Amino acid sequence: MNDSSGATDRLDHMLDSHGSDFSRWPDQTAAAAARRAALSDHGFRQKLNQARRVDAALDGVAQRLDLRLAESGAEMRLRDRLLAQVTAQSEERRFFSPVLLSRFAAAMLVACGLGVAASRISPLPASLDPQRDELALGFVDLPLDENSAI
Amino acid sequence: MSDSPSDPSASVRRDSALMSRIGAGDVAAFQEVMAGNGRRLLRLAYGIVGRLDEAEDIVQEAMLGLWQAAPEWQARATAAAYLRTLVTRKAIDVLRRRKKQAGEAVWDTLRDPGKSPEEQLAASQDRDLVQYHLGLLPERQRAALALSHFEQLSHQEAAEVLDMKVEAFASLLARARRSLRHSVEQADTHKEFRKTGKEIEGYE
Numbered sequence: 001m002n003d004s005s006g007a008t009d010r011l012d013h014m015l016d017s018h019g020s021d022f023s024r025w026p027d028q029t030a031a032a033a034a035r036r037a038a039l040s041d042h043g044f045r046q047k048l049n050q051a052r053r054v055d056a057a058l059d060g061v062a063q064r065l066d067l068r069l070a071e072s073g074a075e076m077r078l079r080d081r082l083l084a085q086v087t088a089q090s091e092e093r094r095f096f097s098p099v100l101l102s103r104f105a106a107a108m109l110v111a112c113g114l115g116v117a118a119s120r121i122s123p124l125p126a127s128l129d130p131q132r133d134e135l136a137l138g139f140v141d142l143p144l145d146e147n148s149a150i
Numbered sequence: 151m152s153d154s155p156s157d158p159s160a161s162v163r164r165d166s167a168l169m170s171r172i173g174a175g176d177v178a179a180f181q182e183v184m185a186g187n188g189r190r191l192l193r194l195a196y197g198i199v200g201r202l203d204e205a206e207d208i209v210q211e212a213m214l215g216l217w218q219a220a221p222e223w224q225a226r227a228t229a230a231a232y233l234r235t236l237v238t239r240k241a242i243d244v245l246r247r248r249k250k251q252a253g254e255a256v257w258d259t260l261r262d263p264g265k266s267p268e269e270q271l272a273a274s275q276d277r278d279l280v281q282y283h284l285g286l287l288p289e290r291q292r293a294a295l296a297l298s299h300f301e302q303l304s305h306q307e308a309a310e311v312l313d314m315k316v317e318a319f320a321s322l323l324a325r326a327r328r329s330l331r332h333s334v335e336q337a338d339t340h341k342e343f344r345k346t347g348k349e350i351e352g353y354e
Contacts, residue, residue, distance in 0.1 A: 013324055015327075016323070016324035016325075016327040016328045017305075017320040017321075017324040017327075019299075019327070026305075047331065050331045050334045050335055051327065053276050053334050054276075054280055054330045054331050054334055056276065057276040057330075057334075058280060058295070058299045058300075058330075060277035060280075061197075061281050061284065062193075062197070062299065062300050064277070064281075065196050065300070066193065068196075068202065069189065069192055069196065069202070072202055074202055074205070075189055075192060077206065078184075078188060078192065078209055078210055078213075079181075079188065082180075082184060082213050082214070083177070085214065086177055086180055087177055089175070089217070090176070091175070093175030093221070
């Protein structure tokens, strides 16, 4: 393969990789070489014309896809289907969300802390402390006799 | 929701906040993602598989995939990029399954409204030809064309979606375009044959 055919192959590859719009080629030096080749090389010009037709046809296909999508109402259908599925799961997710679970855990921790603090303040075990019963239950359930208290 | 090319990390951060809301069961946040991506994803899936009913199923699966992934979301990519990747891969899977089942390409019939069949034939000859041959391409080549041409992604972005190197993606895309270019070339050759009586007999 000589230099000339190597350069042409490279331009062919660039044409197929980046399309027929030279302004969109990442290598503008190659794009300039392609513009020159389009003027001087009949074979390359023919490939360029075909590539332009393909690009234009692909644009046309994309337009048809858009049109068909708009006509079909697929987007609305999809939205309704998804919302029906997701809404059912959202309540469950909200209940078990990390925020709610962490709040619950924090509340449990505070309750435990208060319990420990209360046991430190009161000298009697909880089961024998009528003041604590009064505080927690609103009444005092005094033992009938000494034996039944324990 | 659209990616900001100037500051991708800002998009990632913003989407991370959105995903936290979705992870906590916020349907409005999910609707926001749907509204920003639904149409584009449908077009991408439709562009690859060529059938609207399958495209809808693919996008639905991908959106539900996002919903499921939200509680464990890692802020590495935007929701749009995540969805694009899911849709592309699912669409390729659909094509592979279809190839095993039927062994042939299927495209919905796409018509131009308001044109007679003769007008449509004249105006859309190249489009029909290219669309037909698009359906015959291997699945990854179709995906490469859809990502590059329909989604207008850079080679770098499209290569990430297909989990390949940029050079490999460029070659894949080049093969796809070359096949389409050859189809146009061959159609021209056949037209030339049709112009002369003897060749018509020989050709047909």
